Every structure is written in structure tokens, then in C-alpha cells.
Amino acid sequence: MLISFISLLATVALYIVMKKVYKKHPRFYTSPLLVTPLFLVAGLLLMETSYEDYNKGGQLLTNMLQPATIAFAIPLYKYYPVLKKYAVEILFNVALGSILAILSTIVIAKLLNLGTDLIESMMPRSVTTPIAMDVSKMIGGIPAITAVFVILTAIFGSVIGPLVIRYFRIDNEIARGVLLGTSAHGAGTSKAFELSSVSGTISSISMILAAIITLCAAPFLVTMISW
Known part of the structure; x- marks a missing residue:
């Protein structure tokens, strides 16, 4: 449960940081969509955390896609x-x-x-x-x-x-x-x-x-x- 919570916070925090970096330096290699997954994968491998454990927290973000889509x-x-x-x-x-x-x-x-x-x-x-x-x-x-x-x-x-x-x-x-x-x-x-x-x-x-x-x-x- 702790790992899932940390994974969720890490995902959101990393995305926010990279979003700010991208606004100051709008290059493809600073894109949050590119950098965030790479750092997350590296972190999961380093901590030997399975995707299933990560996704218990990350699933919350996935579920938020539905109301976000309605906002269109x-x-x-x-x-x-x-x-x-x-x-x-x-x-x-x-x-x-x-x-x-x-x-x-x-x-x-x-x-x-x-x-x-x-x-x-x-x-x-x-x-x-x-x-x-x-x-x-x-x-x-x-x-x-x-x-x-x-x-x-x-x-x-x-x-x-x-x-x-x-x-x-x-x-x-x-x-x-x-x-x-x-x-x-x-x-x-x-x-x-x-x-x-x-x-x-x-x-x-x-x-x-x-x-x-x-x-x-x-x-x-x-x-x-x-x-």
C-alpha cells in the first residue's frame, strides 16, 4: 500500500516538474510525456517494484481520464x-x-x-x-x-x-x-x-x-x- 501511494505521488510530482521545465525549455526531449515514463521505469527497475504494485496507485490517474475526457x-x-x-x-x-x-x-x-x-x-x-x-x-x-x-x-x-x-x-x-x-x-x-x-x-x-x-x-x- 505504501509503495502504491509513493508511486502515485512520484508520478504526479514528476509530471508537474517536467511540465514546468517544458514551459521554460519547449523541446521534445523535455516533454513530460517522454521524460516522465522514462524516469518512472528507471525508478521501478531500481527499486525492483513490479508494474502491478505501481499500478495500484497509478490506476487512480487512469480512472481520472474519464471525467477529463468529458471536459472536452x-x-x-x-x-x-x-x-x-x-x-x-x-x-x-x-x-x-x-x-x-x-x-x-x-x-x-x-x-x-x-x-x-x-x-x-x-x-x-x-x-x-x-x-x-x-x-x-x-x-x-x-x-x-x-x-x-x-x-x-x-x-x-x-x-x-x-x-x-x-x-x-x-x-x-x-x-x-x-x-x-x-x-x-x-x-x-x-x-x-x-x-x-x-x-x-x-x-x-x-x-x-x-x-x-x-x-x-x-x-x-x-x-x-x-x-
Whole structure:
């Protein structure tokens, strides 16, 4: 019980510290999403603490994701006219991005001769963790492995996304939101809110749509693995 409590405090404290560091030095290697897990893993290995013991305290943070997700309803309501105006464009691009994410995962994994279980676990990597794990379980993957790839995708997307935006000079707030929300789900949405409230709102709805589309499309696209 003590270890679980210490783990919870350590996670929150480390994230807060790295958040402050990131605000002063906004670089990918100071990102809380990257540094916090690395320090936690190193700490658990050093203290010889199992993930199960850590997660007894960490589970509280996971449970808090549900009310945090509901909070997205506030900016959605605020920018409803914008969402209504660009509804078709947002839906089309999110659907295209979600399907391409699944197909590219299958193609790359097959080129690397990865096993079927691993491919099925990687397919839903571009949606938020709870839904990705459910999709993985539904199509025959391993949810624990899926969670790892979801986190890696989030970190990679939140780092590469802003670089893509700058390199291609994407100044449209709608396009920025769709890009980050579809490719990097929660982490991308957090990054989108740093750009503007409109981009963050579009990113949050894109993240939700991507989860729904992946949930519907994955069971059908998984048949491509045997081709």
C-alpha cells in the first residue's frame, strides 16, 4: 500500500516538474510525456517494484481520464458553429487518416515479417488508450502491447506534428487540429491547445471520431493480415 501511494505521488510530482521545465525549455526531449515514463521505469527497475504494485496507485490517474475526457464538451459547445461549418471536411479527413493509419501499420508490419498477434496489437495504435485496448482485444491482439504502441504513437506524433505544421506552413487552425487529433490522440490534442483553442477543439473532436472509425473499421481491415 505504501509503495502504491509513493508511486502515485512520484508520478504526479514528476509530471508537474517536467511540465514546468517544458514551459521554460519547449523541446521534445523535455516533454513530460517522454521524460516522465522514462524516469518512472528507471525508478521501478531500481527499486525492483513490479508494474502491478505501481499500478495500484497509478490506476487512480487512469480512472481520472474519464471525467477529463468529458471536459472536452466545453470547448466543443463553445465552437459548435465552427464544427458545424466544417463537419464534412473534418469527418472525411479523420476517416481517411484513421484508415490509412491502420493500413500503413499492416503494410509496414508485414514487410518486417512481424507476427500476427503483434500486428493485431499495433493496428489501433492511433486512438486513445482505453478504446485502443478494447479494439485490440476484439480483433485478437494483446492489449498490454497495444498500450505501449499507443503511448509511443502519442509521443512521436506530438513531437513530429508541430514540425510538419511548421515545415509545410500549415496555418489553418482546422487543419492543425485534425492533423494532431487524428495522429496523436490525447497528446496531440494537448499540443493543439497550445497552438490555439480552436485547433484544440477540432483536435478533440478528431480524436473522438478517429476512435469511433477505428472501432468500426479495424474488424474488417484485420482480414488483410492473412493476404
